[in-house]
Amino acid sequence: MAQITAALVKQLREMTDSPMMECKKALVEADGDIEKAVDVLRTMGLAKAVKRAGRDTNEGTIAASISDDGKAGALVELTCETDFVGTNAKFKAFALELAKVVVACAPADLDAFLACPMNGTTVDAELKENIHVFGENQKINRFCRIETDGALVSYIHHDGKHADIVEFAIGNAATVSSDAFKSFGRDVAMQCIAMSPVAAKRGDVPADVVAHELEIARAQAANSGKPEAIQEKMALGKLEKYYKENVLSEQVFVKDSSLTVSQLAAKVSKELGDTIELVSFVRYNFGE
Numbered sequence: 001m002a003q004i005t006a007a008l009v010k011q012l013r014e015m016t017d018s019p020m021m022e023c024k025k026a027l028v029e030a031d032g033d034i035e036k037a038v039d040v041l042r043t044m045g046l047a048k049a050v051k052r053a054g055r056d057t058n059e060g061t062i063a064a065s066i067s068d069d070g071k072a073g074a075l076v077e078l079t080c081e082t083d084f085v086g087t088n089a090k091f092k093a094f095a096l097e098l099a100k101v102v103v104a105c106a107p108a109d110l111d112a113f114l115a116c117p118m119n120g121t122t123v124d125a126e127l128k129e130n131i132h133v134f135g136e137n138q139k140i141n142r143f144c145r146i147e148t149d150g151a152l153v154s155y156i157h158h159d160g161k162h163a164d165i166v167e168f169a170i171g172n173a174a175t176v177s178s179d180a181f182k183s184f185g186r187d188v189a190m191q192c193i194a195m196s197p198v199a200a201k202r203g204d205v206p207a208d209v210v211a212h213e214l215e216i217a218r219a220q221a222a223n224s225g226k227p228e229a230i231q232e233k234m235a236l237g238k239l240e241k242y243y244k245e246n247v248l249s250e251q252v253f254v255k256d257s258s259l260t261v262s263q264l265a266a267k268v269s270k271e272l273g274d275t276i277e278l279v280s281f282v283r284y285n286f287g288e
Contacts (some may be wrong), residue, residue: 002032057087062163064154065099070176073152073165074102074141081136151176153185161286167279184268197248
């Protein structure tokens with residue numbers, strides 16, 4: 001039997017990007033012949049998965065997961081080659097499992113994420129296996145993890161292409177488990193997807209965005225021919241309208257136009273005997 005050296009294992013790993021232990025097993029089976037070992041790995045589906053790594057991944061899905069206590073959440077965008085795979089229930093379930101790993105493992109970056117434990121192995125190994133199962137290249141395009149002292153609620157659009165996590169401040173921990181809060185949180189998270197606000201609160205709108213909108217509003221007002229004092233009031237009025245249309249807390253609630261989102265929060269707060277406040281959100285639109 002040929003001697004399987006560490007250098008030989010390393011060479012095969014670099015050629016195929018397959019797991020170290022699998023490379024060693026393949027070399028043992030191939031009696032040290034590296035070309036035959038590549039074929040062994042291809043038969044196992046590992047090297048074949050690597051060969052697919054160059055293909056474009058323009059389809060896929062977004063998954064969201066929230067911890068049982070509502071204090072931590074994650075979004076994961078998993079890409080693939082075709083819509084056929086991207087809409088597959090098992091592919092989506094895999095994306096959800098990845099999101100759960102992010103919640104539990106709290107990886108700092110992609111390398112750390114790939115090294116996280118998953119189903120008795122690692123995320124990296126599970127991803128390669130999923131590539132083999134579906135016969136398509138797949139990539140973890142991006143992910144995020146959010147923590148809060150309040151409560152997190154997620155929503156995923158039915159097409160799997162839009163998802164978000166909305167953060168709320170609450171006064172009573174028991175509020176999170178109430179049906180009223182769950183319904184309210186889901187409605188707000190759904191509105192965040194449907195209406196695409198730029199910020200949760202007015203103060204969170206980026207300063208350069210405010211300056212740009214005000215500049216446009218002033219230019220429009222200048223074309224009116226009104227006195228300068230009136231022009232400024234007109235411009236500020238347009239900026240106010242921008243806030244009401246693009247700040248989530250100030251938007252009209254899509255299910256009841258008599259309320260804004262912040263007024264809805266106040267109404268639910270009163271019902272529950274608590275104080276609920278919209279804090280922030282993270283929204284993923286696939287491919288952005």
